[in-house]
Amino acid sequence: MNKLKQISVFILMFTVLFFAACNVEPYEGTIPNPTPTVSTGEFKVDFDGQTYVASFTQAIVNNDYVSITGLKPSGEFFQITIPNARVGTYTLGTNSTNFALIYSTGSGNTPFIAVNDNTGSFANFPNYTDTAQIVISNIDTINKKISGTFKFTGVKFTDTTGATITTKVFTNGSFTNLSYTADVITTPTNNTFTAKLDGVNFVPTNITGIKQSSLISVIGRRGSIENIGLAFPDNTTAGTTYDFTPFDDERGQYIMDGTTSGIFGGTGTMTITSHNASTRRVKGTFSFEAETLLAPFLTRNITEGTFDVTYL
Known part of the structure; x- marks a missing residue:
């Protein structure tokens, strides 16, 4: 089983709604284009000796999860997901459901992801140590803005057999005063x-x-x-x-x-x-x-x- 392709397919399906909201093609029929809900605020993180600052951001906050995306026009993006809309600290060790930290250079490319280093496909690689942490510092429910910090060590397979990995360290990540909504896209009602x-x-x-x-x-x-x-x-x-x-x-x-x-x-x-x-x-x-x-x-x-x- 090709693990490089496995993870790429996962990322495509996980992020498809966000990219659709940002890149819908013109439509001439009776159903209008959805209006993208793009956040104000700032999203940034350090890696490879540089600071990544997102050009577009989107935040979704509801009773089931929080999802935050930082995107550049080139398609390079970060995806953050946690299972609760509450102020607090989240790690892989305490949150196994709806927890994700992802970095991709573009749709279709194999991403770096945060995964547990004790169980699963990356557990037997001593050169990978999970450092994932997401801190939600503030959720302003009146003005609908969210702020917090994050860090993680991303990992991905570099061959088709799943025998070799590479890692990338992300530090000083932050998202500040991102406007949020409860969902991502409005769809036709006759589907x-x-x-x-x-x-x-x-x-x-x-x-x-x-x-x-x-x-x-x-x-x-x-x-x-x-x-x-x-x-x-x-x-x-x-x-x-x-x-x-x-x-x-x-x-x-x-x-x-x-x-x-x-x-x-x-x-x-x-x-x-x-x-x-x-x-x-x-x-x-x-x-x-x-x-x-x-x-x-x-x-x-x-x-x-x-x-x-x-x-x-």
């Missing part, structure tokens, strides 16, 4: 998405279709993070069937939470039953068996999937 997760109806609370680069992503999200996502080429036509794996451009994925242990890549099929590129409406069916991308390996079965979505 439909149905599926069964291990035989039980999966009922999404938010259904999103996004055209980004040469792919269309369709995401049915339940709550703040959990979602079933699909990706396929934007030039797809009715009657096309895709046999996908977790690492193809055409793929299905289940995300249980915001950690690497909660990301499931799928092996299965998807059939496009109609696609109108002018109105940006696409319809199809899907099913796949999803397995976690990193140990411990768990499986989920997604069956009887359907979608009928206008994508942005």
